[in-house]
Amino acid sequence: MAQAPTSPRHTPDADQPMSHKQILEVLSGLLLGLFVAILSSTVVSNALPTIISDLHASETAYTWVITATLLAMTVSTPVWGKLSDLVSKKLLVQLGLVIYVLGSCLAGLSHNAGTLITARAIQGIGAGGMTALVQTIIATMIxxxxxxxxxxxxxxxxxxxxxxxxxxxxxxxDTSWLGWRWCFYVGVPFAVAALVVLQRTLHLPTTKRAVKIDWTGATLVTAAVSLLLIWISFAGDKYDWLSWQTAVMVGGAVVLAIAFVVAERRTAEPIVPLHLFANRSIALAVVASLLVGVAMYSGTTFLSQFFQLARGDSPTTAGLLTLPMIVGLAAISLLSGQFITRTGRWKGVLVLGVSLTVVGLVLMGTARAGTSYALLALYMFLIGAGLGMSMQNLVLSVQNQVARSELGSASALVAFMRTLGGAVGVSALGALLATRVVDYVTEGLTKAGVPAGSLSSGTVPKVSTLPEPVRGIVESAYGHAVADVFLWAAPFVFLALVAILFVKEVPLRTTHDTAAVSPVDELAADAGVVLLEEELGGGAGHSDEQPAAQSAPVRG
Structure with a gap:
């Protein structure tokens, strides 16, 4: 077949940067896709009690409707990331959107918990692709x-x-003529719109080389993470935390993880390039992403329960009351991004962001059902602001230190760890929440001289139908238990802060350099010597408008 004439359309490459207008055109489709991915994880949070009740499902199913999506996102993210280093990123991001649409339609048609959980897993695979690929494509363009x-x-x-x-x-x-099934259909128009926009605007160069997918590594990491999350989901309910089942599952997960590491060291195209961990800053940033993920996903999951079950608000009102956290996340994320672009400095932003998250979590740990909403709004804003300064900038700190050919794997590694932290955090802290609620309800009813009955079984009650003083006791129990969850999340984020303090701040590149940062640069940073790359023109204050020289490749 004859080769088609060269299109006058702009096709970005490493030597010809895209204009701001062209980047925004592509971003419109990418951000629509990212919105779809996030929506799949959050849309059921306020609707889930109604969904589970309508399907006559158990408490275990309640947990797995959320966990299935996070699990699928976790285990598929590194696969998507590796694929993005081997084949067309445009094809992959569109495939992720199609998978998401199929999962959404199946979820909306579900008539039992098993089908719904399967559909949510399919949604998670598509959403995992969007989470990894959006950041990778942005790193390729900018x-x-x-x-x-x-x-x-x-x-x-x-x-x-x-x-x-x-x-x-x-x-x-809350809208009777819609029904909960539209919680899954509502994301489909956004996904279709993203497909159309990306088809028209996204034109990236594709490197032609043999595709080698590490299916052994993918299988092992899937099995290890799945076994770990299954253990967390059932421990404390079906069996004790310290039991033979725990020993078998945790031991099995460790064996599978070791087998995964061995497999990754031997394969030519590993899902997780282990040599990235030889760079201390990258290793620490990846660990911090894992720990920050606990706070990021737990915040949205448990705040909804706090307002609905501890304060008696409707699902819609509960969503509105969490606005301070989201406003803090959105506003501070934009401001910190602009600051980093102007100065080229990112470590101070990360340190401040994770510090604010720790403070916000500790303060939320003091909240109770009767706490003033003004105080709750302040606590939520601090958490949101902290996450806004840390989530994407952890990705940026890693991307800045890897070769361009490994941007996909490096970006996916950070997203993988963040989602893994969220999946494990939601499962573990959810188990803690259930245990604390039972304890506080039993204690309250005993003091009031009221028989515990079914309220001590761990099932989620419909608070509005409970008589006094039982309703007040249950609301107080949920308020105290959710606060305990935030308090338990704080030490994990504090450990993330410790990790970030030891990360070396390498000045951000101004071009798509193919080099990774060498260990020599990190040692120089230890001594207080700032080594700027050639494209910075010898000074941090070098104008971004000035043409940059292409620096020589440096390998760590």
Missing amino acids: PPRERGRYSGYMGGVFALGTIAGPLIGGAIV
Whole structure:
């Protein structure tokens, strides 16, 4: 077949940067897709009690409707990331959207919990692709120094999806003529719109080389993570935390994880390039992403329960009351992105962001059912602001230190760890919440001289139908238990802060350099010597408008 004439359309490459207008055109489709991915994780948070009741499902099913999506996102993210280093990123991002649409339609048609959980897993696979690929494509189009401003846009979309999901889900459930099935259909138009926009605007160069997918690694990491999350989901309910089942599952997960590491060291195209961990800053940033994920996903999951079960608010109202956290996340994410673009400095932003998250979590740990909403709003804003300064900038710090050919794997590694932290955090803290609620309800009813009955069984009651003083006791129990969850999340984020303090701040590149940062640069940073790359013109204050020289490759 004869080769088609060269299109006059702009096709970005490493030597010809895209204009701001062209980047925004592509971002419109990418951010729509990212919004869809986030929506899939958050839309059911306020609607889930109604969904589970309508399907006559158990408490275990309640947990797995959320966990299935997070699990699928977790295990598929590194696969998507590796594929993005081997084949067309445009094809992959469109495939992720199609998979999401199929999962959404199946979820809306579900008539039992098993089908719904399967559909949510399919949604998670598609959403995992969007989570990994959006950041990878942005890294391909935009130099690190300029990426801060566009990372701010991503933070804004994260905020919008995080707040829109609970609001949309709550509003749909509260609207009698819609029904909960539209919680899953509502994301389909956004996904279709993203497909159309990306087809028209996204034109990236594709490197032609043999595709080698590490299916052994994918299988092992899927099995290890799945076994770990299954253990967390059932421990404390079906069996004790310290039991033979725990020993078998945790031991099995460890064996599978070791087998995964061995397999990754031997394969030519590993899902997780283990040599990235030889760079201390990258290793620490990845660990911090894992720990920050606990706070990011737990915040939205448990705040909804706090307002509905501890304060008696409707699903829609509960979504509105979480606005301070989302406003903090969106506004501070945009501002911090602009600051990083102007200065090229990111470590101070990360340290401040994670510190604010710790403070916010500790303060939320003091909340009770009767706490003033003004105080709750302040606590939520601090958590949101902290996450806004840390989520995308952790990705940026890693992307800045890897070769361009490994941007996909590096970006996916950060997203993988963040989602893994969220999946494990939601499962573990959810188990803690259930245990604390039972304890506080039993204690309250005993003091009031009221028989515990079914309220001590761990099932979620419909608080509005309970008589006094039982209703007050249950609301107080949920308020105290959810606060305990936030308090338990704080130490994990504090450990993330410790990790970030030891990360070396490498000045952001202003071009798509193919080099990774060498260990020599990190040692120089230890001594207080700032080694700027050639494209920075010898000084941090070098104008971004000035043409940059292409620096020589440096390998760590």
